[in-house]
Amino acid sequence: MLGQTYDDQLCSIARTLEVVGERWSLLIVRDALLGLRRFEEYQDSLGIARNVLTKRLTKLVEDGLLERVRYQERPARYEYRPTNKAKDLLTAVLSLMHWGDKHAEDPLGPPRITNHLGCGGNVREQLACTECGQVVRPDAVQMLPGPALTTPPA
Template sequence: MQRTSFGDMHCPIARSLERVGEWWSILILRDAFLGATRFDEFQDSLGIAPNMLTRRLRALTDAGLLERRRYSEKPPRYEYVLTPRGRDFRPVLLALMAWGNRHFAPEGPAMQLIDERTGDAVEPVMVDAKTGDLIDRKHHAMHAGPAADARMRARADANLRKRAQERSASSSTSPRSE
Protein backbone atom coordinates (compact mmCIF):
# COMPACT_ATOMS: atom_id res chain seq x y z
CA MET A 1 0.00 0.00 0.00
CA GLN A 2 1.39 3.38 -1.06
CA ARG A 3 1.75 5.94 1.73
CA THR A 4 0.22 9.35 1.14
CA SER A 5 2.73 12.18 0.94
CA PHE A 6 1.92 15.39 2.79
CA GLY A 7 4.99 17.29 1.58
CA ASP A 8 3.16 19.31 -1.08
CA MET A 9 0.21 20.33 1.10
CA HIS A 10 0.02 23.99 2.09
CA CYS A 11 -0.57 23.02 5.73
CA PRO A 12 2.45 23.40 8.05
CA ILE A 13 1.14 20.56 10.23
CA ALA A 14 0.92 18.20 7.26
CA ARG A 15 4.38 19.22 6.05
CA SER A 16 5.80 18.62 9.52
CA LEU A 17 4.16 15.19 9.66
CA GLU A 18 5.84 14.36 6.36
CA ARG A 19 9.18 14.70 8.19
CA VAL A 20 8.43 13.29 11.65
CA GLY A 21 4.96 11.71 11.50
CA GLU A 22 6.15 8.13 11.80
CA TRP A 23 6.35 7.14 15.48
CA TRP A 24 9.87 5.72 15.25
CA SER A 25 11.08 9.11 14.02
CA ILE A 26 9.69 10.90 17.05
CA LEU A 27 11.18 8.31 19.41
CA ILE A 28 14.57 8.61 17.68
CA LEU A 29 14.40 12.38 18.14
CA ARG A 30 13.44 11.87 21.79
CA ASP A 31 16.51 9.69 22.29
CA ALA A 32 18.70 12.20 20.45
CA PHE A 33 17.53 14.86 22.93
CA LEU A 34 18.42 12.43 25.73
CA GLY A 35 21.96 12.17 24.35
CA ALA A 36 21.93 9.19 21.99
CA THR A 37 24.06 9.73 18.89
CA ARG A 38 25.16 6.30 17.72
CA PHE A 39 23.27 3.62 15.84
CA ASP A 40 23.70 1.02 18.58
CA GLU A 41 22.48 3.49 21.25
CA PHE A 42 19.26 4.11 19.33
CA GLN A 43 18.83 0.40 18.65
CA ASP A 44 19.42 -0.61 22.29
CA SER A 45 17.05 2.07 23.57
CA LEU A 46 14.24 1.43 21.09
CA GLY A 47 14.53 -2.26 20.29
CA ILE A 48 13.98 -1.31 16.65
CA ALA A 49 15.00 -3.56 13.74
CA PRO A 50 18.30 -2.42 12.17
CA ASN A 51 16.79 -1.97 8.69
CA MET A 52 13.96 0.19 10.09
CA LEU A 53 16.39 2.26 12.16
CA THR A 54 18.58 2.79 9.08
CA ARG A 55 15.57 4.03 7.09
CA ARG A 56 14.35 6.34 9.85
CA LEU A 57 17.83 7.82 10.47
CA ARG A 58 18.23 8.41 6.74
CA ALA A 59 14.81 10.09 6.54
CA LEU A 60 15.58 12.34 9.55
CA THR A 61 18.95 13.22 8.00
CA ASP A 62 17.36 13.93 4.60
CA ALA A 63 14.77 16.14 6.34
CA GLY A 64 17.57 18.12 7.99
CA LEU A 65 16.73 17.17 11.59
CA LEU A 66 19.84 15.07 12.16
CA GLU A 67 23.34 15.39 10.76
CA ARG A 68 25.38 12.26 10.04
CA ARG A 69 28.99 12.72 11.19
CA ARG A 70 31.85 10.25 10.83
CA TYR A 71 33.55 9.54 14.14
CA SER A 72 35.73 6.57 13.08
CA GLU A 73 37.69 5.98 9.89
CA LYS A 74 38.49 2.27 10.35
CA PRO A 75 35.94 0.90 10.41
CA PRO A 76 33.84 3.81 9.15
CA ARG A 77 31.33 4.70 11.86
CA TYR A 78 28.87 7.55 12.10
CA GLU A 79 26.97 9.41 14.75
CA TYR A 80 23.72 11.30 14.37
CA VAL A 81 23.60 14.78 15.87
CA LEU A 82 20.63 17.13 16.13
CA THR A 83 20.77 20.07 13.72
CA PRO A 84 19.28 23.49 14.55
CA ARG A 85 16.09 22.33 12.78
CA GLY A 86 16.12 19.18 14.89
CA ARG A 87 16.69 21.15 18.10
CA ASP A 88 13.66 23.29 17.19
CA PHE A 89 11.56 20.12 17.61
CA ARG A 90 12.13 20.21 21.39
CA PRO A 91 8.94 22.12 22.25
CA VAL A 92 6.92 19.55 20.29
CA LEU A 93 8.46 16.71 22.30
CA LEU A 94 7.88 18.57 25.56
CA ALA A 95 4.24 19.18 24.61
CA LEU A 96 3.77 15.49 23.77
CA MET A 97 5.39 14.51 27.08
CA ALA A 98 3.16 16.85 29.09
CA TRP A 99 0.04 15.72 27.22
CA GLY A 100 0.96 12.05 27.71
CA ASN A 101 1.62 12.58 31.42
CA ARG A 102 -1.69 14.40 31.82
CA HIS A 103 -3.88 11.94 29.91
CA PHE A 104 -2.18 8.56 29.57
CA ALA A 105 -0.07 8.00 32.71
CA PRO A 106 -2.42 6.86 35.50
CA GLU A 107 0.65 5.54 37.36
CA GLY A 108 2.23 8.99 37.26
CA PRO A 109 4.83 10.64 35.03
CA ALA A 110 7.68 8.46 33.81
CA MET A 111 9.50 11.51 32.43
CA GLN A 112 9.29 15.11 33.64
CA LEU A 113 10.75 18.47 32.79
CA ILE A 114 12.66 19.74 35.83
CA ASP A 115 13.82 23.27 36.56
CA GLU A 116 17.43 22.51 37.46
CA ARG A 117 17.71 25.73 39.48
CA THR A 118 14.92 24.73 41.88
CA GLY A 119 14.56 20.99 41.36
CA ASP A 120 10.83 21.47 40.77
CA ALA A 121 8.86 19.72 38.05
CA VAL A 122 7.49 22.22 35.54
CA GLU A 123 4.54 22.03 33.17
CA PRO A 124 5.45 23.28 29.69
CA VAL A 125 2.95 25.67 28.11
CA MET A 126 2.91 27.64 24.91
CA VAL A 127 3.27 31.40 25.09
CA ASP A 128 3.47 34.18 22.53
CA ALA A 129 7.17 34.96 22.10
CA LYS A 130 6.44 38.68 21.63
CA THR A 131 4.14 39.27 24.60
CA GLY A 132 4.75 36.30 26.89
CA ASP A 133 0.96 35.77 27.01
CA LEU A 134 -0.29 32.23 27.46
CA ILE A 135 -1.75 30.85 24.24
CA ASP A 136 -5.29 29.65 24.89
CA ARG A 137 -8.35 28.83 22.81
CA LYS A 138 -10.33 31.77 24.18
CA HIS A 139 -7.96 34.43 22.85
CA HIS A 140 -6.11 32.77 19.97
CA ALA A 141 -7.32 31.11 16.78
CA MET A 142 -5.67 29.67 13.70
CA HIS A 143 -6.18 31.85 10.62
CA ALA A 144 -5.15 31.18 7.05
CA GLY A 145 -1.74 32.65 6.32
CA PRO A 146 -0.61 34.54 3.23
CA ALA A 147 0.48 31.33 1.46
CA ALA A 148 -2.71 29.36 2.22
CA ASP A 149 -4.45 27.76 -0.72
CA ALA A 150 -8.24 27.86 -1.20
CA ARG A 151 -8.77 24.60 0.69
CA MET A 152 -6.77 25.80 3.70
CA ARG A 153 -8.61 29.15 3.67
CA ALA A 154 -11.97 27.36 3.58
CA ARG A 155 -11.06 25.19 6.61
CA ALA A 156 -9.74 28.15 8.57
CA ASP A 157 -12.72 30.35 7.69
CA ALA A 158 -15.17 27.60 8.67
CA ASN A 159 -13.42 27.33 12.04
CA LEU A 160 -13.59 31.10 12.55
CA ARG A 161 -17.33 31.13 11.72
CA LYS A 162 -17.89 28.31 14.23
CA ARG A 163 -15.95 30.21 16.90
CA ALA A 164 -18.05 33.32 16.24
CA GLN A 165 -21.25 31.28 16.59
CA GLU A 166 -20.01 29.76 19.86
CA ARG A 167 -19.16 33.22 21.22
CA SER A 168 -22.54 34.56 20.17
CA ALA A 169 -24.36 31.62 21.77
CA SER A 170 -22.38 31.89 25.02
CA SER A 171 -22.85 35.66 25.28
CA SER A 172 -26.61 35.34 24.78
CA THR A 173 -26.86 32.79 27.61
CA SER A 174 -24.54 34.65 30.00
CA PRO A 175 -26.15 36.89 32.63
CA ARG A 176 -25.60 40.55 31.85
CA SER A 177 -24.11 42.83 34.46
CA GLU A 178 -25.93 46.06 35.23
Protein backbone atom coordinates in the same frame (compact mmCIF):
# COMPACT_ATOMS: atom_id res chain seq x y z
CA MET B 1 -9.23 10.93 3.38
CA LEU B 2 -5.47 11.41 3.72
CA GLY B 3 -3.24 9.16 1.67
CA GLN B 4 0.23 7.88 2.51
CA THR B 5 1.74 11.34 1.99
CA TYR B 6 0.47 14.86 2.62
CA ASP B 7 1.89 16.50 -0.51
CA ASP B 8 -1.45 17.99 -1.54
CA GLN B 9 -2.25 19.40 1.91
CA LEU B 10 -1.81 23.16 2.37
CA CYS B 11 -0.99 22.79 6.05
CA SER B 12 2.11 23.28 8.18
CA ILE B 13 1.15 20.29 10.33
CA ALA B 14 0.92 18.06 7.24
CA ARG B 15 4.34 19.27 6.05
CA THR B 16 5.75 18.52 9.50
CA LEU B 17 4.25 15.03 9.40
CA GLU B 18 6.07 14.46 6.10
CA VAL B 19 9.30 14.85 8.10
CA VAL B 20 8.53 13.36 11.54
CA GLY B 21 5.14 11.71 11.17
CA GLU B 22 6.40 8.21 10.54
CA ARG B 23 5.99 5.95 13.56
CA TRP B 24 9.68 5.79 14.58
CA SER B 25 10.96 9.19 13.47
CA LEU B 26 9.77 11.29 16.39
CA LEU B 27 10.96 8.64 18.86
CA ILE B 28 14.41 8.77 17.27
CA VAL B 29 14.36 12.57 17.55
CA ARG B 30 13.29 12.20 21.20
CA ASP B 31 16.22 9.88 21.86
CA ALA B 32 18.63 12.24 20.08
CA LEU B 33 17.38 15.09 22.28
CA LEU B 34 17.95 12.84 25.31
CA GLY B 35 21.59 12.39 24.30
CA LEU B 36 21.66 9.11 22.38
CA ARG B 37 24.10 9.24 19.48
CA ARG B 38 25.06 5.79 18.24
CA PHE B 39 23.13 3.31 16.13
CA GLU B 40 23.23 0.63 18.85
CA GLU B 41 21.92 3.10 21.45
CA TYR B 42 18.89 3.88 19.28
CA GLN B 43 18.33 0.21 18.58
CA ASP B 44 18.53 -0.72 22.28
CA SER B 45 16.21 2.13 23.27
CA LEU B 46 13.56 1.49 20.63
CA GLY B 47 13.80 -2.24 19.91
CA ILE B 48 13.56 -1.35 16.23
CA ALA B 49 14.77 -3.59 13.38
CA ARG B 50 18.20 -2.61 12.03
CA ASN B 51 16.96 -2.07 8.47
CA VAL B 52 14.09 0.17 9.64
CA LEU B 53 16.41 2.16 11.91
CA THR B 54 18.90 2.61 9.07
CA LYS B 55 16.15 3.97 6.79
CA ARG B 56 14.79 6.33 9.45
CA LEU B 57 18.23 7.67 10.42
CA THR B 58 19.06 8.22 6.74
CA LYS B 59 15.84 10.16 6.20
CA LEU B 60 16.33 12.27 9.33
CA VAL B 61 19.84 13.13 8.12
CA GLU B 62 18.49 13.98 4.63
CA ASP B 63 15.78 16.17 6.21
CA GLY B 64 18.38 18.00 8.30
CA LEU B 65 17.27 16.88 11.77
CA LEU B 66 20.31 14.73 12.48
CA GLU B 67 23.94 15.16 11.53
CA ARG B 68 25.93 12.02 10.75
CA VAL B 69 29.42 12.43 12.23
CA ARG B 70 32.29 9.93 12.03
CA TYR B 71 33.68 9.11 15.46
CA GLN B 72 35.97 6.20 14.46
CA GLU B 73 38.16 5.70 11.39
CA ARG B 74 38.79 1.92 11.21
CA PRO B 75 36.26 0.58 10.89
CA ALA B 76 34.31 3.70 9.99
CA ARG B 77 31.66 4.34 12.63
CA TYR B 78 29.23 7.20 12.86
CA GLU B 79 27.05 8.88 15.42
CA TYR B 80 23.91 10.90 14.87
CA ARG B 81 23.72 14.30 16.54
CA PRO B 82 20.60 16.47 16.67
CA THR B 83 20.78 19.67 14.64
CA ASN B 84 19.14 22.94 15.61
CA LYS B 85 16.23 21.86 13.43
CA ALA B 86 15.73 18.82 15.71
CA LYS B 87 16.23 20.94 18.84
CA ASP B 88 13.42 23.20 17.62
CA LEU B 89 11.11 20.20 18.05
CA LEU B 90 11.74 20.09 21.83
CA THR B 91 8.60 22.07 22.65
CA ALA B 92 6.48 19.76 20.48
CA VAL B 93 8.12 16.65 21.96
CA LEU B 94 7.53 17.94 25.51
CA SER B 95 3.93 18.85 24.65
CA LEU B 96 3.28 15.32 23.39
CA MET B 97 5.01 13.84 26.42
CA HIS B 98 3.07 15.97 28.91
CA TRP B 99 -0.19 15.28 27.05
CA GLY B 100 0.55 11.55 27.35
CA ASP B 101 1.35 11.94 31.06
CA LYS B 102 -2.08 13.52 31.54
CA HIS B 103 -4.33 11.67 29.09
CA ALA B 104 -2.58 8.31 28.53
CA GLU B 105 -0.95 8.06 31.93
CA ASP B 106 1.00 5.16 33.33
CA PRO B 107 -0.35 3.98 36.73
CA LEU B 108 3.19 4.33 38.13
CA GLY B 109 3.43 7.96 37.05
CA PRO B 110 5.32 9.75 34.30
CA PRO B 111 8.40 7.99 32.90
CA ARG B 112 10.32 11.30 32.71
CA ILE B 113 10.16 14.60 34.54
CA THR B 114 11.38 17.85 32.98
CA ASN B 115 13.44 20.06 35.27
CA HIS B 116 15.22 23.36 34.68
CA LEU B 117 19.01 22.94 34.96
CA GLY B 118 19.27 26.44 36.44
CA CYS B 119 16.98 26.15 39.44
CA GLY B 120 15.54 22.62 39.41
CA GLY B 121 11.98 23.82 38.81
CA ASN B 122 9.57 21.92 36.60
CA VAL B 123 9.65 22.87 32.91
CA ARG B 124 6.35 23.14 31.06
CA GLU B 125 5.64 24.32 27.56
CA GLN B 126 3.15 27.15 27.26
CA LEU B 127 1.56 29.47 24.76
CA ALA B 128 2.77 33.06 24.98
CA CYS B 129 2.02 36.21 23.01
CA THR B 130 5.03 37.57 21.11
CA GLU B 131 3.76 41.15 21.55
CA CYS B 132 2.92 41.43 25.24
CA GLY B 133 4.55 38.26 26.61
CA GLN B 134 1.34 37.19 28.34
CA VAL B 135 0.72 33.47 28.80
CA VAL B 136 -2.28 32.59 26.63
CA ARG B 137 -4.86 29.89 27.32
CA PRO B 138 -5.80 27.63 24.39
CA ASP B 139 -9.31 29.10 24.23
CA ALA B 140 -7.79 32.57 23.70
CA VAL B 141 -5.91 31.56 20.54
CA GLN B 142 -7.37 32.56 17.19
CA MET B 143 -6.11 30.79 14.07
CA LEU B 144 -6.40 33.07 11.05
CA PRO B 145 -5.59 32.50 7.37
CA GLY B 146 -1.93 33.16 6.56
CA PRO B 147 -0.33 34.38 3.33
CA ALA B 148 -0.05 30.85 1.86
CA LEU B 149 -3.78 30.20 2.21
CA THR B 150 -5.16 31.37 -1.13
CA THR B 151 -8.55 29.68 -0.90
CA PRO B 152 -11.03 29.96 1.97
CA PRO B 153 -10.34 27.42 4.74
CA ALA B 154 -12.60 24.38 5.02
